[in-house]
Amino acid sequence: MTDTSRELGVGQVGYAFMGAAHSQAWRTAPSFFPLPLTPRLRALCGRDVGAAQAVADRFGWESVESDWRALIARDDIDLVDICTPGNTHAEIAVAALRAGKHVLCEKPLANTVEEAELMADAAAEAATQGVYAMVGFTYRRTPALSFARRLVADGRLGTIRHVRAQYLQDWLTDPDVPLSWRLDKSLAGSGALGDIGAHVVDAAQYVTGSAITSVSGVLRTFVDSRPVAGDHSTLGGSGSADAERGPVTVDDAAAFTASFANGALGVFEATRFATGRKNAMRLEISGSDGALAFDFEEMNLLQVYDATEPAETAGFRRIVVTEPTHPYTGAWWPPGHGLGYEHGFTHQVVDLVDAIAAGEQPRPSFADGLSVQRVLAAVETSAEDDSRRHTVPQDARTAEGPHAGQEGDPT
C-alpha cells in the first residue's frame, strides 16, 4: 500500500505542450504505481495568469503563480518542474536548486554548454544536501527502450559495434510553414540537432551505456526563410507567396558519425524534412552476439536478434513490450494493450519520486544532460570546421558514464 501521509509538493513552470504532458503525468503516476511520496499539484506557473489558470483547472493544480521566483519561494513546493524553452532553464533550475527544491527540467538541458555546466555544478552541489535534479529525456522511459538497455546491460548483444540512430520528422517540408521560436537560434539554441537530435544522442548513450567521444558532423538548412507567422496578410496555416518572410537561423537537419567509448561506430541523423516520417525516432544497435531495432512510430515493439541462435532459426524478433516483466508495463494493462507517448512522462515521475524518496541521484542527471549538450556542441563545431572530427570533452562531472541503475524494473 502506498503511504499517502508523505507528500511531495510540486510546482510546475510552463503550461503548453510539455506542460500538459507533465501535468497529466503528475496526476496519473500515483493512480497506477505505488509511490513512496504522493505528489501534490500545488501550483502552476505562467506569465499569462489567465491561461495558466485554465490549464490549472483542467488538470487540478491547486493554485497559479505568474512569477517563477515566487513559486520557488513557496514553502509548500518541494519540487520545481521546468517546462519552458531552453534559454530559461539555467536561471530557473539553479535558483530552485539553491533554494533546496528538487528539479525536473525539460530537455535540452540548456542552449549552451556553458549554461549546462553551471546547471550540472549546481546539481552536484545540491545533491550533497539530498536535493536532486533530473533532465527530461522521456524517451528513456519508453518500455521498449528501457528494455533495450536492460538487454545490452545484461550482455545479450555482446560487444557493441554499430549504433544507427535517426530522429525523423517532416513538419518543415513545406517551405511555407511559418517561422516560430523553434526556428530562432537565440531562443532555441539549435534546430533539429538540439530539439530531436538530443533525444537520440541520449537514447544511444543510455541504451549502450557508453559515451560518445568524438563526432564529425554536418548541418543543413534547406529553407532559409519562411513566412512571419504574425503577418496579418497571410490567411491559413501555410503562409503565402507574398507574405513577409524572415530568416531561419537554425539547422533543418543534422547528420554526424560518432565514436563511442566502447569502440562502436555511430551514425546519427536528425531532421524535420524526412517527408512522411511523423515521429520516427529510430535506434538500431548491432553487437557481436545480437542486435536490436526500435522505431517510435511503433513504440510498443522492439525488434531483437539473437546471434547465438543457429542461423536457421535466427531472425529479428518482434517483441510486443507489454508483458508484466517488461519495464513499467506491469502497472498498466494486460499484454498486447499498448501504451502511448504520454506514458513516458508518467514513468519519469515514478522514477524521479522513487529516487528522491530513496535519497539517490535520479537519472538522467544534469551531468547526463551536460554530456548530451557537449555532443551537440561538438557536432556544431565540426560542421563549421569542414566536418573534421572533434573530441567530445569528458570530465569528472560525466565520468561515471551513462549507465547506472535499472529504471523501470518491476518491483
Added chain:
Amino acid sequence: MTDTSRELGVGQVGYAFMGAAHSQAWRTAPSFFPLPLTPRLRALCGRDVGAAQAVADRFGWESVESDWRALIARDDIDLVDICTPGNTHAEIAVAALRAGKHVLCEKPLANTVEEAELMADAAAEAATQGVYAMVGFTYRRTPALSFARRLVADGRLGTIRHVRAQYLQDWLTDPDVPLSWRLDKSLAGSGALGDIGAHVVDAAQYVTGSAITSVSGVLRTFVDSRPVAGDHSTLGGSGSADAERGPVTVDDAAAFTASFANGALGVFEATRFATGRKNAMRLEISGSDGALAFDFEEMNLLQVYDATEPAETAGFRRIVVTEPTHPYTGAWWPPGHGLGYEHGFTHQVVDLVDAIAAGEQPRPSFADGLSVQRVLAAVETSAEDDSRRHTVPQDARTAEGPHAGQEGDPT
C-alpha cells in the same frame, strides 16, 4: 471554453481492470477535451468496501458504496457506469435506467439474448425521457478504426465485398493456466466468442455500417480441464501436474463465416490460443474501390489501399493516425506521438457526455449491443447444429443499422 457550471455526477460499479480504465477515462476526458458537462467522480461501488476505497483514493472518487442499489438511489448520481461481469449487467442497467440514470455498460451487453433484449427495451423506453444508455465497445474509439469507418462511410472503399476479422490472444496456450470466472459459462456466458469475438463483431458492423444477417460457426475447447486456481497445493502461476483440475465450460476459440446486409462475405475468428499474438484485434475490409487493414498491436496505424490509383503506384498506405484531422487525435499530441489502449476509454467518455448534453442517442446503443449479442447467439446455435447457416434476427430495435453519426470527428 468549457462551461464548468454544469456537472454530471458519475457512479461506477466495479473497480478491477475495467474499473481502472474507466476511472482514468472519467478523470482524463475533461483535461483534454472541451466537454459540455463536467464529470464529477461521485462514488465508486464495490462489495469489498476496503478494496473499493483504495481504488477510489487512487483515482479521486469522492465516496464509496457497497451496494449498487444505494448508488442508484443517490440524488447526486446522474450516470451509472457498469464495469462488472456480464451476468450482472441486466439487473443493474435496467434498474438504473428506470431510476432515471444514464448508463454506460461494459460489453458484452449481457450473457444472453433475452437479457440483452430486456436491456434494449429499457433503454428505448428511457430514451423517450432523455435518459440514455450506451454499451462499451471501446475499440470503436481507437482513432484508426473510427477513421476507417469514416472512409467507408465516405464511399472510399466502394461496394464492400470482404470482411476479415480476427481477435487473437494467447493467454490460454499453456494447459496449466488455472481456471477463472472467464472460463465458467455460468458467469461469463461464453469464452473467446463473447469476450473478444464480440469486439470484432461490433467493429465489423461499425466500420462497414452494415449488419451481419447470417452466420455459420464452429466453437472449440482445446483444453477442457484446468487447475483450480484456489488449490493451495499449487505454487506459482501455472498450476502443477497433480493439482486438482476443474472443467472449462466455455469455448477456447470460435470461427464463423458471415453474410452482411450489404452483400459482403465475412470471416471471423476469436481465440485465446493464437500463440504469440498478444492482442491482435485485426480487421481487413475489401471493397470495389479500396481496402483497409488494421491490427491493434499497431493501433496507431491504418493500412489503406486506393484502387482508383493507377496500378503502378497503388499500394497499401501505412497511415499514422495521429494527424489533427483524424478522429480524436487533435486533442492530444503532435503527429507521430501515438496513443495507447486506454485512450479509447477517454474517447468513449467524450462521446457519451457529448450525446447526453445534446439530447441524442449515444452509440453504440443497447440496441447495437443487442445486435452483437444476437450474432454471438447465432454462432453458438450454428455450432451446435453442424455449422449450418443460421439467420441473425433483425427487428425494429436494431433496424436503424449500426451507422449513425460520426464519433470522434474534430469539432
Added chain:
Amino acid sequence: MTDTSRELGVGQVGYAFMGAAHSQAWRTAPSFFPLPLTPRLRALCGRDVGAAQAVADRFGWESVESDWRALIARDDIDLVDICTPGNTHAEIAVAALRAGKHVLCEKPLANTVEEAELMADAAAEAATQGVYAMVGFTYRRTPALSFARRLVADGRLGTIRHVRAQYLQDWLTDPDVPLSWRLDKSLAGSGALGDIGAHVVDAAQYVTGSAITSVSGVLRTFVDSRPVAGDHSTLGGSGSADAERGPVTVDDAAAFTASFANGALGVFEATRFATGRKNAMRLEISGSDGALAFDFEEMNLLQVYDATEPAETAGFRRIVVTEPTHPYTGAWWPPGHGLGYEHGFTHQVVDLVDAIAAGEQPRPSFADGLSVQRVLAAVETSAEDDSRRHTVPQDARTAEGPHAGQEGDPT
C-alpha cells in the same frame, strides 16, 4: 559430380504461363543442383504448332508435337509434364502412366473427384512398376514453406491448434474485367476455390502433416456477368458498359472452416476480390509450443514464434530463409539474396528427378492431389447445403497422410 550419362527425356504438354515456368525449371535445375538424371528437353506439345515452336525455340526444346498422344508414343520421352487446363488432366495423365511414362501434372489434379480418383488409381498402379506421378503444388517448394514443414515435423510448434490460411488476389475487383476460361465452370471446374484455394489446402496439409477431415463452407460470386472478351465492340482491357456480357459460372470467393485430423481448427479463404492483395498466399499456424506465419508477397521470409522462450524475449522472428541450411537455398546465392516465384518450379523438378532416380514415390503424389480435390468438393457440397459441416472422405489411397520425407533438405 553429376553423372550426365543418364538422361531423362521430357515431353511437355502446354506452353503458356505454366508452360514457360516449367520450361525454365527443366532447363535451370541441372545448372544449380546435382541431379542423378539429366533432363533432356525432348519435345514441347501444343495444338498450335507455330506458337509451340516459338516457345520451344525460346527455351531450347528439341522438337514440337501437335498431339499429346504422339508425344506419349515417343520412345525418347520418359516423362510427360502436363501444363494444360484441368479438364484435360485425367485423360493425358492416365494415358501417359499406362504408357510407362512418369508424369508431372499441374494442379488442380482434376476438375472432379471422380477424375482425380481415376488418376490416383492409375498412379498407384504405375508406381508398382516404378513409374511415378506427381502433382504440381509448387508452393510446397517455396523454401520458407518447406522450412515451415520441417519445424512442425520436428515438433517445434507442439500440438497444432490453429491453421489460418488465405489466398488473396484482386484481379477480378473491376466488374469489367472480361470473361476467360478461368470463369467458366465447364473448363475450370471452379473459381477461386479450385485455382488458388487448392494451393492453401495443400500447403496447410503439407506444413501441418495432418489431413482436413471436415469442412463447412460458403461460396460467393460478386459479379455474375462480365464482358465477353472477344467482343470486338470493346476497346481497351476492361470492357465497356455496352459490351455484350456473359455469365460467370464459378465462385469469385470461397471461405470455409475446417477440422484437421490432429484436432486443429482451420479457417480458409480464397478470393480474387481482395482489393490490393496481388498474390497474398498466407499461412499462419499456432501450436502449443510455437507459431509461424507466412505471406507469399514476402516469400523469402518466415515469421516464427517460440513459446518456450521467456515471455520477455519471445516474439515472432523474421527469418530470412536464405541460409545454406534452409531447404533448397544453399544451391543458389549467399544469405539475403532472395529467390523468386519461379524457383519453386525448379525445386519441383529437383525433387521429382531425385525421387524417380531413387525409385521412390515423389510427393505431392496423385493421392495427395486427390485429397485436396476431396476437400474442395466437400466445400462445394457444404456451400450448397446451407454451410452444413461435411466430412472429407479418407481412404486407403490417401491414408498414409500428407507427411513423408523431407523435400528440400540439403544433401
Added chain:
Amino acid sequence: MTDTSRELGVGQVGYAFMGAAHSQAWRTAPSFFPLPLTPRLRALCGRDVGAAQAVADRFGWESVESDWRALIARDDIDLVDICTPGNTHAEIAVAALRAGKHVLCEKPLANTVEEAELMADAAAEAATQGVYAMVGFTYRRTPALSFARRLVADGRLGTIRHVRAQYLQDWLTDPDVPLSWRLDKSLAGSGALGDIGAHVVDAAQYVTGSAITSVSGVLRTFVDSRPVAGDHSTLGGSGSADAERGPVTVDDAAAFTASFANGALGVFEATRFATGRKNAMRLEISGSDGALAFDFEEMNLLQVYDATEPAETAGFRRIVVTEPTHPYTGAWWPPGHGLGYEHGFTHQVVDLVDAIAAGEQPRPSFADGLSVQRVLAAVETSAEDDSRRHTVPQDARTAEGPHAGQEGDPT
C-alpha cells in the same frame, strides 16, 4: 518476334559466384525478353580448365579457354564479360575494348581511381567505334529501384533533400570467420566500402540522378586479425582459438555523410557487422513532394509517400512492384509473383544487348563506374584526414550525370 539471325558471341571470364549469376542471365534473357541480338554462349574462361569445363557444362557454354587473351583473340567473341576480382579488371577490359569487343565488367570498376580512369578513357575511345562498355551495378535493375528512379525523374518526389543509404550484412560478425581475398587490400582494394558501399553509392546516384560532390567519412576495422583459411590445424568453417591468424587489411565498416549536386544531404553506411542483417541494401529518399524507401531483403516492394495527398490519407504505400507497367516485370509472371536476386542480372543483359544493337551507350557506363570509384576514394582520403570533408572530382568523363535513358521501361 525476335530476329534470331543476328547473334552476339559472348565470352565470359570467371566462373564462381558472379560467373554463375552471369551465365544464368545470358541463357535466360532471350527466353523472356525479345532481344535484337541473340547471345551465343561461346566460351567460358578460367585458369583451372577442369573447373571451368564443369561450369560450362552446367550452363551450356560451348567451349572453355584458360587464358583471357586467347578469349579476346577469338573471332566468334563479340563481347567479353568480366567476372574476376577487381585487381584484374583494368587489364582485361582495356585489352578487350582495344580488340573491338564490347565489355561487361563486374563492379567495382577497378581497385583504384587510376585504373578506373584508364578504363573510362578506353571505353570512351571504343564508343567512338561503336564498341561499348558497361559496369555491372546490377541493383539498378531491381524493378523496385528502377521504378524508384522513374518516380524521381518524373518529379514525383519534388526537390530531393535527404538520401539515407545503407548496405548491411553480417557475415564477419564472428571473429573466427577466416581470412579470404575479400579481406586482403592488395586484391580487393577495400572492404565493405568497395564491395557493398559501391552498390549504394551507385544506386543513390542512379535513383536521384544527381552526383555526390563531397564526402566526410570514417572507416572501421573491428576485428583486425582472423584465422588463416588454409591452416590445416583448423577443422570446420570458423577456425579455432589456436589457429594461425593473419591481418585483416581492409575496412569492416564504412560510414560517411555526403553532399549531392542537387543539394541533398546523404548519409551512407556499409558494413559486414550488422548482426542479423543478411543483405539489407536500403535506400530512403526524401523530397519536397514525396519520399521512397527500399530494402533489398524485401526486393519486390517499394514504399512510396506522396506528400501532395491530404495529410489525413497520406502514408507510405507498400507497392508490390510486379505490375505489367513496372520496369522489367511484365516479361515475367503475373502481379504478386515476385522476382529474385538473379533477375537483376538477366535485366542487365537485356539492357546491354538493347544498347549495343541500338548503337547507344549502355548505362552504367565506365564513366559511371569511375564516378563511384572517386566517391569511394574520397571517403578513404577523408577517413585518413580526421573525417574532413573532401571534394569528389567531377570532369568531362562524368559530366553528363548519372541520369540518362530509362532502363527497364516496358517496350
